[in-house]
Amino acid sequence: MRAVQIRTFGEPGIVLELADLPEPPAPTAGQVLIGVEHAPINMNDLYLIQGVYPVRPSPPSVVGNEGVGRVLAIGRGVDHLKVGDRVLVPLYSFSWRERLVAPAASLSALPEADPRQLAMLGINPPTAALLLNESIDLRPGDWV
Template identity: 50%
Template sequence: MKKAQYAQRGPVPQDVIEAVEFEAPPLNAGQVLIEVLASPINPSDVLTLTGEYGLLPPLPAVGGNEGVGRIAAVGPVVSHPQVGQTVLLPIQGGSWATHMVASAKGLVPLPDGADPKQLAMITINPPTALLMLSEFVDLQPGDWVIQNAANSAVGSYLIQLAKLRGLRTINVVRRESAVEAVRAAGAEVVLVDGDDLAKRVREVTQKAPIRLGIDAVGGVATQHLAQSLGEGGVLVNYGAMSGEACSISPASFVFRDVTLRGFWLSRWFQAATPQRRAEVFGEIGRLVASGQLTARVQATYGLDQIKQAVAAAAAGERDGKILILPNGPV
Protein backbone atom coordinates (compact mmCIF):
# COMPACT_ATOMS: atom_id res chain seq x y z
CA MET A 1 0.00 0.00 0.00
CA LYS A 2 1.16 3.51 -0.78
CA LYS A 3 0.07 7.07 -0.01
CA ALA A 4 1.15 10.53 -1.21
CA GLN A 5 2.30 12.26 1.96
CA TYR A 6 3.71 15.69 2.81
CA ALA A 7 5.34 16.81 6.07
CA GLN A 8 5.71 20.49 5.20
CA ARG A 9 4.19 23.11 2.90
CA GLY A 10 6.02 25.29 0.42
CA PRO A 11 5.72 27.55 -2.61
CA VAL A 12 6.48 24.73 -5.10
CA PRO A 13 3.76 22.16 -4.35
CA GLN A 14 5.35 19.18 -6.11
CA ASP A 15 8.51 19.56 -4.02
CA VAL A 16 6.80 18.83 -0.69
CA ILE A 17 4.93 15.61 -1.52
CA GLU A 18 6.10 12.06 -2.20
CA ALA A 19 4.74 8.52 -2.37
CA VAL A 20 5.55 6.41 0.70
CA GLU A 21 4.61 2.90 1.74
CA PHE A 22 2.25 2.20 4.66
CA GLU A 23 0.26 -0.60 6.27
CA ALA A 24 -3.45 -0.19 6.90
CA PRO A 25 -4.45 -0.69 10.54
CA PRO A 26 -6.86 -3.49 11.50
CA LEU A 27 -10.49 -2.58 10.92
CA ASN A 28 -12.51 -1.65 13.97
CA ALA A 29 -16.26 -2.11 14.31
CA GLY A 30 -18.08 -0.01 11.74
CA GLN A 31 -15.03 0.55 9.53
CA VAL A 32 -14.28 -0.49 5.95
CA LEU A 33 -11.17 -0.69 3.79
CA ILE A 34 -11.58 1.12 0.47
CA GLU A 35 -9.47 0.45 -2.61
CA VAL A 36 -9.08 3.88 -4.25
CA LEU A 37 -9.86 3.78 -7.97
CA ALA A 38 -9.36 7.42 -8.97
CA SER A 39 -8.81 10.80 -7.33
CA PRO A 40 -8.45 14.21 -8.98
CA ILE A 41 -6.09 17.07 -8.17
CA ASN A 42 -8.14 20.21 -7.57
CA PRO A 43 -6.91 23.82 -7.20
CA SER A 44 -7.73 23.58 -3.49
CA ASP A 45 -5.37 20.59 -3.21
CA VAL A 46 -2.52 22.60 -4.72
CA LEU A 47 -3.27 25.53 -2.39
CA THR A 48 -3.26 23.14 0.57
CA LEU A 49 0.25 22.03 -0.38
CA THR A 50 1.44 25.64 -0.60
CA GLY A 51 -0.35 26.60 2.63
CA GLU A 52 -2.67 29.13 0.97
CA TYR A 53 -6.02 27.33 1.39
CA GLY A 54 -8.59 28.33 4.01
CA LEU A 55 -8.56 24.95 5.78
CA LEU A 56 -5.22 23.20 6.37
CA PRO A 57 -4.87 19.72 7.90
CA PRO A 58 -2.27 19.03 10.59
CA LEU A 59 1.08 17.70 9.34
CA PRO A 60 2.09 15.18 8.23
CA ALA A 61 -0.88 14.73 5.90
CA VAL A 62 -1.92 12.73 2.86
CA GLY A 63 -2.98 14.73 -0.19
CA GLY A 64 -6.35 14.65 -1.92
CA ASN A 65 -9.91 15.32 -0.76
CA GLU A 66 -12.05 13.68 -3.40
CA GLY A 67 -12.37 10.43 -5.29
CA VAL A 68 -14.08 7.11 -5.82
CA GLY A 69 -13.25 3.66 -4.55
CA ARG A 70 -14.39 0.09 -4.13
CA ILE A 71 -15.04 -1.64 -0.80
CA ALA A 72 -12.17 -4.13 -0.33
CA ALA A 73 -12.96 -5.37 3.20
CA VAL A 74 -15.41 -4.67 6.01
CA GLY A 75 -14.94 -4.64 9.76
CA PRO A 76 -17.18 -6.10 12.44
CA VAL A 77 -20.92 -5.21 12.45
CA VAL A 78 -20.80 -3.71 8.93
CA SER A 79 -23.67 -4.88 6.74
CA HIS A 80 -23.65 -2.01 4.23
CA PRO A 81 -21.90 -1.24 2.01
CA GLN A 82 -20.77 -4.69 0.94
CA VAL A 83 -17.45 -5.80 -0.49
CA GLY A 84 -17.25 -4.80 -4.15
CA GLN A 85 -19.59 -1.80 -3.85
CA THR A 86 -18.42 1.41 -5.54
CA VAL A 87 -18.55 4.36 -3.11
CA LEU A 88 -17.74 8.04 -2.96
CA LEU A 89 -14.65 8.61 -0.84
CA PRO A 90 -15.33 10.53 2.39
CA ILE A 91 -14.22 14.16 2.42
CA GLN A 92 -11.67 13.80 5.18
CA GLY A 93 -8.43 14.09 3.23
CA GLY A 94 -6.10 11.34 2.15
CA SER A 95 -7.57 10.24 -1.17
CA TRP A 96 -4.17 10.11 -2.91
CA ALA A 97 -3.52 6.60 -1.65
CA THR A 98 -3.98 3.04 -2.81
CA HIS A 99 -6.30 2.35 0.14
CA MET A 100 -8.25 4.25 2.80
CA VAL A 101 -9.84 3.17 6.08
CA ALA A 102 -13.16 4.91 6.70
CA SER A 103 -16.35 4.67 8.68
CA ALA A 104 -19.04 2.75 6.81
CA LYS A 105 -21.68 5.13 8.15
CA GLY A 106 -22.50 7.88 5.70
CA LEU A 107 -20.65 6.43 2.70
CA VAL A 108 -22.50 7.27 -0.53
CA PRO A 109 -22.98 4.26 -2.86
CA LEU A 110 -22.48 4.94 -6.56
CA PRO A 111 -23.56 3.16 -9.75
CA ASP A 112 -21.18 0.26 -10.38
CA GLY A 113 -21.35 0.54 -14.16
CA ALA A 114 -20.29 4.18 -14.46
CA ASP A 115 -16.81 5.39 -15.43
CA PRO A 116 -14.75 5.64 -12.20
CA LYS A 117 -12.75 8.55 -13.63
CA GLN A 118 -15.92 10.61 -14.05
CA LEU A 119 -17.32 9.50 -10.68
CA ALA A 120 -14.05 10.52 -9.01
CA MET A 121 -14.71 14.18 -9.78
CA ILE A 122 -18.25 14.57 -8.42
CA THR A 123 -17.57 15.51 -4.79
CA ILE A 124 -16.40 19.11 -5.22
CA ASN A 125 -16.89 20.72 -8.62
CA PRO A 126 -20.35 19.42 -9.68
CA PRO A 127 -22.06 20.25 -6.34
CA THR A 128 -20.36 23.65 -6.36
CA ALA A 129 -21.86 24.37 -9.79
CA LEU A 130 -25.25 22.87 -8.92
CA LEU A 131 -25.62 24.71 -5.62
CA MET A 132 -24.56 28.08 -6.99
CA LEU A 133 -27.24 27.69 -9.66
CA SER A 134 -29.95 26.83 -7.14
CA GLU A 135 -29.18 28.30 -3.70
CA PHE A 136 -29.02 32.04 -4.40
CA VAL A 137 -31.59 32.95 -7.08
CA ASP A 138 -34.84 31.23 -8.08
CA LEU A 139 -34.04 30.83 -11.76
CA GLN A 140 -36.60 29.82 -14.34
CA PRO A 141 -36.12 28.20 -17.78
CA GLY A 142 -35.01 30.85 -20.25
CA ASP A 143 -33.18 32.97 -17.64
CA TRP A 144 -29.60 34.06 -18.30
CA VAL A 145 -26.61 33.28 -16.07
CA ILE A 146 -23.16 34.80 -16.54
CA GLN A 147 -19.94 33.19 -15.26
CA ASN A 148 -16.23 33.78 -15.63
CA ALA A 149 -13.52 31.10 -15.53
CA ALA A 150 -15.87 29.23 -17.84
CA ASN A 151 -13.02 26.98 -18.99
CA SER A 152 -12.55 25.65 -15.44
CA ALA A 153 -13.96 22.35 -14.21
CA VAL A 154 -16.74 24.12 -12.27
CA GLY A 155 -17.43 26.26 -15.34
CA SER A 156 -17.86 23.20 -17.56
CA TYR A 157 -20.23 21.51 -15.09
CA LEU A 158 -22.22 24.74 -14.74
CA ILE A 159 -22.70 24.96 -18.52
CA GLN A 160 -24.04 21.40 -18.63
CA LEU A 161 -26.30 21.74 -15.57
CA ALA A 162 -27.70 25.05 -16.77
CA LYS A 163 -28.56 23.55 -20.15
CA LEU A 164 -30.34 20.61 -18.48
CA ARG A 165 -32.45 23.16 -16.57
CA GLY A 166 -33.28 25.25 -19.62
CA LEU A 167 -31.06 28.15 -18.54
CA ARG A 168 -28.96 30.23 -20.93
CA THR A 169 -25.33 30.97 -20.12
CA ILE A 170 -22.82 33.67 -20.97
CA ASN A 171 -19.38 32.22 -20.45
CA VAL A 172 -16.42 34.51 -19.90
CA VAL A 173 -12.77 33.48 -20.30
CA ARG A 174 -9.54 35.41 -19.86
CA ARG A 175 -7.81 34.44 -23.09
CA GLU A 176 -8.84 33.89 -26.71
CA SER A 177 -7.19 30.46 -26.79
CA ALA A 178 -9.76 29.15 -24.28
CA VAL A 179 -12.81 30.03 -26.37
CA GLU A 180 -13.02 26.93 -28.56
CA ALA A 181 -12.74 24.47 -25.65
CA VAL A 182 -15.63 26.18 -23.86
CA ARG A 183 -17.75 26.10 -27.01
CA ALA A 184 -16.94 22.41 -27.38
CA ALA A 185 -18.27 21.91 -23.85
CA GLY A 186 -21.68 23.13 -25.06
CA ALA A 187 -21.53 26.83 -24.24
CA GLU A 188 -24.07 28.99 -26.02
CA VAL A 189 -22.13 32.27 -25.73
CA VAL A 190 -18.39 32.66 -25.00
CA LEU A 191 -16.78 36.09 -24.50
CA VAL A 192 -13.26 37.16 -23.63
CA ASP A 193 -13.17 39.38 -20.54
CA GLY A 194 -12.49 43.09 -20.89
CA ASP A 195 -13.52 46.56 -19.79
CA ASP A 196 -16.39 46.58 -22.32
CA LEU A 197 -17.78 43.20 -21.22
CA ALA A 198 -21.09 44.64 -19.95
CA LYS A 199 -21.73 46.36 -23.31
CA ARG A 200 -21.12 43.14 -25.25
CA VAL A 201 -23.30 41.18 -22.82
CA ARG A 202 -26.22 43.58 -23.34
CA GLU A 203 -25.86 43.15 -27.10
CA VAL A 204 -25.89 39.35 -26.86
CA THR A 205 -28.88 39.20 -24.52
CA GLN A 206 -30.75 42.06 -26.20
CA LYS A 207 -30.71 43.78 -22.81
CA ALA A 208 -32.48 40.93 -21.03
CA PRO A 209 -31.85 41.23 -17.27
CA ILE A 210 -29.28 38.80 -15.85
CA ARG A 211 -30.14 37.81 -12.29
CA LEU A 212 -27.16 35.61 -11.39
CA GLY A 213 -23.42 35.99 -11.90
CA ILE A 214 -20.72 33.49 -10.88
CA ASP A 215 -17.21 34.80 -10.19
CA ALA A 216 -14.09 32.67 -9.66
CA VAL A 217 -11.49 35.25 -10.68
CA GLY A 218 -11.75 38.26 -8.38
CA GLY A 219 -9.97 41.54 -9.06
CA VAL A 220 -11.45 43.74 -11.75
CA ALA A 221 -13.20 40.69 -13.28
CA THR A 222 -15.69 40.89 -10.40
CA GLN A 223 -16.58 44.42 -11.43
CA HIS A 224 -17.05 43.37 -15.05
CA LEU A 225 -19.61 40.76 -14.00
CA ALA A 226 -21.36 43.16 -11.61
CA GLN A 227 -21.75 45.68 -14.42
CA SER A 228 -23.30 42.95 -16.59
CA LEU A 229 -26.03 42.05 -14.09
CA GLY A 230 -29.51 43.50 -14.12
CA GLU A 231 -31.01 45.49 -11.29
CA GLY A 232 -31.18 43.44 -8.09
CA GLY A 233 -28.84 40.79 -9.51
CA VAL A 234 -26.80 38.50 -7.27
CA LEU A 235 -23.08 37.95 -7.84
CA VAL A 236 -21.61 34.84 -6.19
CA ASN A 237 -17.85 34.59 -5.69
CA TYR A 238 -16.21 31.23 -5.05
CA GLY A 239 -12.56 31.88 -5.85
CA ALA A 240 -9.79 34.33 -6.70
CA MET A 241 -7.85 32.92 -9.63
CA SER A 242 -6.37 36.36 -10.25
CA GLY A 243 -4.86 36.34 -6.77
CA GLU A 244 -6.57 39.68 -6.15
CA ALA A 245 -9.41 40.79 -3.89
CA CYS A 246 -12.81 41.32 -5.49
CA SER A 247 -13.08 44.82 -6.94
CA ILE A 248 -16.57 46.26 -7.35
CA SER A 249 -17.83 49.82 -7.68
CA PRO A 250 -20.21 51.20 -5.04
CA ALA A 251 -22.40 52.25 -7.96
CA SER A 252 -23.35 48.61 -8.53
CA PHE A 253 -24.52 48.34 -4.92
CA VAL A 254 -26.11 51.76 -4.54
CA PHE A 255 -27.77 52.42 -7.89
CA ARG A 256 -28.54 48.89 -9.14
CA ASP A 257 -28.90 46.98 -5.86
CA VAL A 258 -26.42 44.27 -6.89
CA THR A 259 -25.55 41.84 -4.07
CA LEU A 260 -22.15 40.18 -3.67
CA ARG A 261 -22.23 36.80 -1.92
CA GLY A 262 -19.64 34.12 -1.23
CA PHE A 263 -19.84 30.35 -1.59
CA TRP A 264 -17.59 27.72 0.03
CA LEU A 265 -18.57 24.08 -0.38
CA SER A 266 -16.97 23.12 2.96
CA ARG A 267 -19.36 25.43 4.77
CA TRP A 268 -22.32 23.95 2.87
CA PHE A 269 -21.24 20.44 3.92
CA GLN A 270 -21.20 21.56 7.55
CA ALA A 271 -24.70 23.01 7.38
CA ALA A 272 -26.50 20.59 5.05
CA THR A 273 -28.55 17.74 6.46
CA PRO A 274 -27.63 14.15 5.51
CA GLN A 275 -30.85 14.04 3.49
CA ARG A 276 -29.90 17.16 1.51
CA ARG A 277 -26.40 15.83 0.84
CA ALA A 278 -27.89 12.54 -0.37
CA GLU A 279 -30.26 14.43 -2.68
CA VAL A 280 -27.47 16.49 -4.24
CA PHE A 281 -25.09 13.59 -4.77
CA GLY A 282 -27.90 11.30 -5.88
CA GLU A 283 -28.80 13.75 -8.65
CA ILE A 284 -25.17 14.24 -9.68
CA GLY A 285 -24.44 10.50 -9.60
CA ARG A 286 -27.40 9.75 -11.86
CA LEU A 287 -26.38 12.43 -14.36
CA VAL A 288 -22.78 11.16 -14.46
CA ALA A 289 -23.86 7.53 -14.78
CA SER A 290 -26.16 8.40 -17.70
CA GLY A 291 -23.43 10.39 -19.48
CA GLN A 292 -25.33 13.68 -19.20
CA LEU A 293 -22.66 15.22 -16.98
CA THR A 294 -18.99 14.82 -17.87
CA ALA A 295 -15.66 16.56 -17.35
CA ARG A 296 -12.56 16.68 -19.52
CA VAL A 297 -9.56 14.68 -18.31
CA GLN A 298 -6.19 15.93 -19.53
CA ALA A 299 -3.99 13.16 -18.11
CA THR A 300 -3.84 10.36 -15.56
CA TYR A 301 -0.88 9.46 -13.33
CA GLY A 302 0.07 6.63 -11.03
CA LEU A 303 0.81 7.29 -7.37
CA ASP A 304 4.57 6.96 -7.96
CA GLN A 305 4.24 9.90 -10.38
CA ILE A 306 2.68 12.19 -7.79
CA LYS A 307 5.30 14.93 -8.22
CA GLN A 308 4.74 15.10 -11.98
CA ALA A 309 0.97 14.99 -11.46
CA VAL A 310 0.95 17.90 -8.99
CA ALA A 311 3.23 19.93 -11.27
CA ALA A 312 0.86 19.33 -14.19
CA ALA A 313 -2.17 20.32 -12.09
CA ALA A 314 -0.46 23.51 -10.92
CA ALA A 315 0.44 24.56 -14.47
CA GLY A 316 -1.31 27.65 -15.80
CA GLU A 317 -2.94 26.30 -18.95
CA ARG A 318 -4.66 22.93 -18.98
CA ASP A 319 -7.45 21.41 -21.01
CA GLY A 320 -8.96 19.12 -18.42
CA LYS A 321 -8.47 17.61 -14.99
CA ILE A 322 -5.41 15.75 -13.73
CA LEU A 323 -6.34 12.41 -12.13
CA ILE A 324 -4.43 10.05 -9.85
CA LEU A 325 -5.11 6.33 -10.45
CA PRO A 326 -3.44 4.83 -7.35
CA ASN A 327 -4.03 1.19 -8.31
CA GLY A 328 -3.50 1.46 -12.05
CA PRO A 329 -5.83 2.05 -15.03
CA VAL A 330 -9.58 1.75 -14.50
Protein backbone atom coordinates in the same frame (compact mmCIF):
# COMPACT_ATOMS: atom_id res chain seq x y z
CA MET B 1 1.49 1.27 0.70
CA ARG B 2 2.19 4.13 -1.70
CA ALA B 3 0.82 7.59 -1.02
CA VAL B 4 1.39 11.19 -2.07
CA GLN B 5 2.23 13.35 0.91
CA ILE B 6 3.70 16.66 2.03
CA ARG B 7 6.25 17.23 4.78
CA THR B 8 5.68 20.97 4.72
CA PHE B 9 3.30 23.37 3.00
CA GLY B 10 4.49 24.99 -0.22
CA GLU B 11 4.42 24.87 -3.99
CA PRO B 12 2.99 21.51 -5.11
CA GLY B 13 5.79 20.82 -7.60
CA ILE B 14 8.32 21.18 -4.82
CA VAL B 15 6.72 19.72 -1.68
CA LEU B 16 4.77 16.70 -2.97
CA GLU B 17 6.51 13.36 -2.55
CA LEU B 18 5.68 9.74 -3.22
CA ALA B 19 6.04 7.86 0.06
CA ASP B 20 5.86 4.28 1.26
CA LEU B 21 3.60 4.30 4.32
CA PRO B 22 2.39 1.54 6.63
CA GLU B 23 -0.80 -0.23 5.62
CA PRO B 24 -3.93 1.14 7.29
CA PRO B 25 -5.28 -0.94 10.16
CA ALA B 26 -8.07 -3.44 9.60
CA PRO B 27 -11.48 -1.77 9.82
CA THR B 28 -13.10 -1.87 13.24
CA ALA B 29 -16.82 -1.71 14.05
CA GLY B 30 -18.61 0.67 11.71
CA GLN B 31 -15.66 1.09 9.34
CA VAL B 32 -14.60 -0.14 5.91
CA LEU B 33 -11.26 -0.43 4.15
CA ILE B 34 -11.33 1.26 0.73
CA GLY B 35 -8.95 0.57 -2.14
CA VAL B 36 -8.68 3.95 -3.87
CA GLU B 37 -9.15 3.68 -7.65
CA HIS B 38 -9.10 7.33 -8.71
CA ALA B 39 -8.46 10.58 -6.85
CA PRO B 40 -8.62 13.76 -8.96
CA ILE B 41 -6.64 16.96 -8.56
CA ASN B 42 -8.74 20.05 -7.80
CA MET B 43 -7.83 23.63 -6.99
CA ASN B 44 -8.68 22.98 -3.34
CA ASP B 45 -6.04 20.21 -3.33
CA LEU B 46 -3.45 22.70 -4.55
CA TYR B 47 -4.55 25.26 -1.95
CA LEU B 48 -4.37 22.59 0.77
CA ILE B 49 -0.82 21.68 -0.30
CA GLN B 50 0.14 25.38 -0.17
CA GLY B 51 -1.37 25.70 3.32
CA VAL B 52 -3.98 28.30 2.35
CA TYR B 53 -7.09 26.09 2.42
CA PRO B 54 -9.32 26.00 5.54
CA VAL B 55 -8.67 22.25 5.93
CA ARG B 56 -5.04 22.03 7.07
CA PRO B 57 -3.51 18.69 7.95
CA SER B 58 -0.45 18.56 10.19
CA PRO B 59 2.53 17.62 7.99
CA PRO B 60 3.75 15.12 7.25
CA SER B 61 0.39 14.22 5.78
CA VAL B 62 -1.16 12.48 2.84
CA VAL B 63 -3.19 14.92 0.73
CA GLY B 64 -6.15 14.69 -1.66
CA ASN B 65 -9.72 15.77 -0.97
CA GLU B 66 -11.88 13.33 -2.91
CA GLY B 67 -11.90 10.08 -4.83
CA VAL B 68 -13.59 6.78 -5.50
CA GLY B 69 -12.67 3.23 -4.61
CA ARG B 70 -13.81 -0.30 -3.88
CA VAL B 71 -14.63 -1.72 -0.46
CA LEU B 72 -11.88 -4.23 0.39
CA ALA B 73 -12.90 -5.19 3.94
CA ILE B 74 -15.78 -4.48 6.31
CA GLY B 75 -15.81 -4.00 10.07
CA ARG B 76 -18.43 -5.38 12.46
CA GLY B 77 -21.93 -3.98 12.18
CA VAL B 78 -21.67 -2.76 8.59
CA ASP B 79 -24.58 -4.31 6.73
CA HIS B 80 -25.35 -1.82 3.95
CA LEU B 81 -22.10 -2.40 2.04
CA LYS B 82 -20.26 -5.46 0.80
CA VAL B 83 -16.74 -6.19 -0.38
CA GLY B 84 -16.44 -5.02 -3.97
CA ASP B 85 -18.92 -2.15 -3.73
CA ARG B 86 -17.67 1.08 -5.27
CA VAL B 87 -17.98 4.10 -2.93
CA LEU B 88 -16.99 7.74 -2.83
CA VAL B 89 -14.05 8.38 -0.56
CA PRO B 90 -15.31 10.75 2.17
CA LEU B 91 -14.29 14.35 1.52
CA TYR B 92 -11.09 15.46 3.24
CA SER B 93 -9.96 11.93 4.07
CA PHE B 94 -6.67 12.54 2.25
CA SER B 95 -7.30 10.23 -0.67
CA TRP B 96 -4.02 10.28 -2.59
CA ARG B 97 -3.09 6.86 -1.28
CA GLU B 98 -3.71 3.26 -2.26
CA ARG B 99 -5.93 2.34 0.71
CA LEU B 100 -7.71 4.05 3.60
CA VAL B 101 -10.17 3.27 6.39
CA ALA B 102 -13.40 5.29 6.52
CA PRO B 103 -16.62 5.38 8.56
CA ALA B 104 -19.19 3.23 6.77
CA ALA B 105 -22.16 5.36 7.88
CA SER B 106 -21.13 8.10 5.45
CA LEU B 107 -20.86 5.73 2.47
CA SER B 108 -23.28 4.36 -0.10
CA ALA B 109 -22.68 1.89 -2.90
CA LEU B 110 -22.43 3.65 -6.25
CA PRO B 111 -23.88 2.45 -9.54
CA GLU B 112 -21.53 1.06 -12.15
CA ALA B 113 -20.14 3.98 -14.13
CA ASP B 114 -16.82 5.43 -15.23
CA PRO B 115 -14.81 5.65 -11.99
CA ARG B 116 -12.89 8.67 -13.31
CA GLN B 117 -16.18 10.56 -13.45
CA LEU B 118 -17.47 9.18 -10.15
CA ALA B 119 -14.26 10.33 -8.43
CA MET B 120 -15.26 13.95 -8.98
CA LEU B 121 -18.78 13.77 -7.51
CA GLY B 122 -17.76 15.05 -4.09
CA ILE B 123 -16.65 18.55 -5.11
CA ASN B 124 -17.58 19.48 -8.69
CA PRO B 125 -21.41 19.12 -8.55
CA PRO B 126 -21.79 20.94 -5.20
CA THR B 127 -19.49 23.71 -6.46
CA ALA B 128 -21.55 24.09 -9.65
CA ALA B 129 -24.79 24.16 -7.64
CA LEU B 130 -23.37 26.80 -5.30
CA LEU B 131 -22.28 28.97 -8.21
CA LEU B 132 -25.63 28.64 -9.98
CA ASN B 133 -27.65 29.34 -6.83
CA GLU B 134 -25.59 32.03 -5.12
CA SER B 135 -23.15 33.66 -7.55
CA ILE B 136 -25.13 34.08 -10.76
CA ASP B 137 -28.32 36.06 -11.17
CA LEU B 138 -30.22 33.60 -13.36
CA ARG B 139 -33.60 34.60 -14.72
CA PRO B 140 -36.29 32.58 -16.51
CA GLY B 141 -35.15 31.96 -20.08
CA ASP B 142 -31.40 32.30 -19.32
CA TRP B 143 -29.08 29.64 -20.72
CA VAL B 144 -26.42 27.91 -18.67
